[in-house]
Amino acid sequence: MRAVRVTRFGGPEVLVAGDVPVPEPGAGQVLVRVEVAEINFVETQIRRGFTPGPPLPEPPYVPGGGVAGTVVGADADEGWSGRRVVVRTADGFGGNAEFAVADQAQLVAVPDAVPLTDAAALLNDGSTALGLVDNAKIRPGEHVLVEAAAGGLGSLLVQLARAAGAHVVGAASSEEKLELARKLGAETVVDYSRDGWTERVREATGGGPDLVFDGVGGALGRAAFEATARGGRFSVHGASSGGVTEIRPDEAAERGVTVLGIEQLFPLSDPEGARERVERALAEAAAGRLRPVVGRTFPLADAAAAHATMEARAVPGKTLLLV
Numbered sequence: 497m498r499a500v501r502v503t504r505f506g507g508p509e510v511l512v513a514g515d516v517p518v519p520e521p522g523a524g525q526v527l528v529r530v531e532v533a534e535i536n537f538v539e540t541q542i543r544r545g546f547t548p549g550p551p552l553p554e555p556p557y558v559p560g561g562g563v564a565g566t567v568v569g570a571d572a573d574e575g576w577s578g579r580r581v582v583v584r585t586a587d588g589f590g591g592n593a594e595f596a597v598a599d600q601a602q603l604v605a606v607p608d609a610v611p612l613t614d615a616a617a618l619l620n621d622g623s624t625a626l627g628l629v630d631n632a633k634i635r636p637g638e639h640v641l642v643e644a645a646a647g648g649l650g651s652l653l654v655q656l657a658r659a660a661g662a663h664v665v666g667a668a669s670s671e672e673k674l675e676l677a678r679k680l681g682a683e684t685v686v687d688y689s690r691d692g693w694t695e696r697v698r699e700a701t702g703g704g705p706d707l708v709f710d711g712v713g714g715a716l717g718r719a720a721f722e723a724t725a726r727g728g729r730f731s732v733h734g735a736s737s738g739g740v741t742e743i744r745p746d747e748a749a750e751r752g753v754t755v756l757g758i759e760q761l762f763p764l765s766d767p768e769g770a771r772e773r774v775e776r777a778l779a780e781a782a783a784g785r786l787r788p789v790v791g792r793t794f795p796l797a798d799a800a801a802a803h804a805t806m807e808a809r810a811v812p813g814k815t816l817l818l819v
């Protein structure tokens with residue numbers, strides 16, 4: 497079958513298309529004919545040999561933690577064979593290929609009203625966004641700052657925070673991205689690549705956001721923490737800048753800021769909870785209440801170009817591979 501492999505850790509060029517054997521499902525697993533493979537930002541970091549948390553695989557490996565497609569093969573039971581599904585791949589790899597193995601217990605049926613591209617865009621990002629918003633317990637009228645507000649996860653957080661009744665500030669690095677964040681529900685948008693951006697956030701929020709969703713980390717995350725209102729919440733879910741936001745417990749305590757983590761949302765910690773949130777995200781999309789933003793699609797063989805585009809921060813929304 498066709499697949500893309502990471503031949504060694506490095507830049508996008510280490511992603512090489514070729515032929516590999518079709519994987520064999522084990523007990524309780526099924527084979528999925530992949531139509532869409534999603535790319536998470538963390539997969540670009542892992543390809544470089546950097547991990548903000550998940551263990552590093554050993555190259556060569558087929559990347560791809562989430563796919564949308566059709567269940568194939570007689571090993572699938574309970575009526576799954578032939579159904580449109582979206583699912584995490586069995587060990588978090590193997591999705592950038594024509595066929596991928598998934599645990600049957602993790603399969604999620606895709607409603608007819610939801611295209612497979614949208615389903616793939618919602619698999620990880622939708623589940624994570626719903627979990628983060630559940631944990632943050634947003635109250636109507638609160639001011640919420642979303643970093644990377646036009647990203648895969650950020651674009652969903654903007655919509656969910658708005659739906660919860662918050663005043664949303666969307667922060668991103670380009671006019672095009674800020675425009676998207678505004679369309680998705682951000683009342684205020686701020687370009688955080690410009691000096692003085694936290695001043696604008698403080699002005700827009702009457703002194704500082706009550707809640708920050710931090711997916712960028714590093715200096716930007718640190719500045720966002722410093723802008724957070726006294727008594728607010730700082731929800732950390734990523735480090736796309738390359739380093740997590742460093743916050744000493746005593747300085748958070750001194751300002752009464754609660755730092756919320758993401759560990760309990762990881763699929764491995766709570767597979768059933770993660771699966772339930774995927775179903776919820778798809779139902780919200782089918783009802784027209786949640787809009788995944790597919791920024792750009794690439795053919796499978798162009799996975800290297802897809803990674804390069806993501807790392808260059810060039811496209812708003814989600815980047816997907818069409819198989």
Ligand SMILES: NC(=O)c1ccc[n+]([C@@H]2O[C@H](COP(=O)([O-])OP(=O)(O)OC[C@H]3O[C@@H](n4cnc5c(N)ncnc54)[C@H](OP(=O)(O)O)[C@@H]3O)[C@@H](O)[C@H]2O)c1
Binds near residue numbers: 622
């Ligand atoms: N998706 C999930 O389910 C999930 C789960 C757990 C954790 N996370 C974490 O959440 C974060 C967002 O994930 P995502 O997949 O939705 O990615 P994404 O937001 O679509 O892409 C990452 C974004 O980070 C921003 N960014 C800021 N500094 C950057 C830098 N130095 N280099 C590259 N990008 C930079 C860019 O937006 P601007 O150009 O607007 O700055 C970029 O588009 C990641 O840190 C990821 O590891 C995601």
